[in-house]
Amino acid sequence: MITSHAPVTTDINDYAIIRVRHKKSGAMAWRVTLYREGVLKVHKEFTFISHGGERPARAAAEHFRNEQMLRFPPQLSCTIRKKLRANNTSGLTGVSRQTNGKNTYWIAQTTTRDGKKLSRSFNVEKFGEEQAKHKAIEALKQQLATIVHWTFRHQAGEKLYGKLLLGVSTAHEE
Numbered sequence: 001m002i003t004s005h006a007p008v009t010t011d012i013n014d015y016a017i018i019r020v021r022h023k024k025s026g027a028m029a030w031r032v033t034l035y036r037e038g039v040l041k042v043h044k045e046f047t048f049i050s051h052g053g054e055r056p057a058r059a060a061a062e063h064f065r066n067e068q069m070l071r072f073p074p075q076l077s078c079t080i081r082k083k084l085r086a087n088n089t090s091g092l093t094g095v096s097r098q099t100n101g102k103n104t105y106w107i108a109q110t111t112t113r114d115g116k117k118l119s120r121s122f123n124v125e126k127f128g129e130e131q132a133k134h135k136a137i138e139a140l141k142q143q144l145a146t147i148v149h150w151t152f153r154h155q156a157g158e159k160l161y162g163k164l165l166l167g168v169s170t171a172h173e174e
Contacts, residue, residue: 012160016065017058020045028054030061034068037075042068066164074161094140095133097124106132108139118143 020031034042051057109119120139122132
């Protein structure tokens with residue numbers, strides 16, 4: 001059994017690293033855990049005793065985490081938004097055919113990071129079935145081109161990844 005101490009701060013250095021104590025042995029460690037697309041990619045512990053103390057173990061954990069973040073980059077949000085869901089009927093994520101009363105439309109829609117809905121509709125009667133669908137597909141491409149952020153559950157992860165890409169060190173100065 002292990003007890004973990006989740007970081008209290010939103011410091012980017014705490015992203016994907018938690019402090020753990022093994023109940024049976026009492027051994028202390030820093031644990032690095034990274035998921036990508038809901039799948040565990042990285043899970044490694046850096047024990048205090050094998051690294052010469054808490055601070056050296058933390059530095060090793062941060063170094064390892066940074067390497068692994070670059071090795072397993074997150075997906076861009078626009079890439080995830082293109083994945084088809086099981087309930088999709090048009091064959092295209094973000095494009096749908098809808099009828100409201102007497103009018104039928106092909107609609108392109110997505111949501112920005114801040115929750116703003118982007119939507120364009122094309123009337124089938126005005127453009128014809130194929131042209132309205134084609135216009136909706138092109139509109140969706142334009143919408144997705146404006147969504148250029150990575151997918152992270154925590155803002156600290158995104159900030160850290162941005163710094164890593166720029167080559168900025170995030171290790172604590174000793």
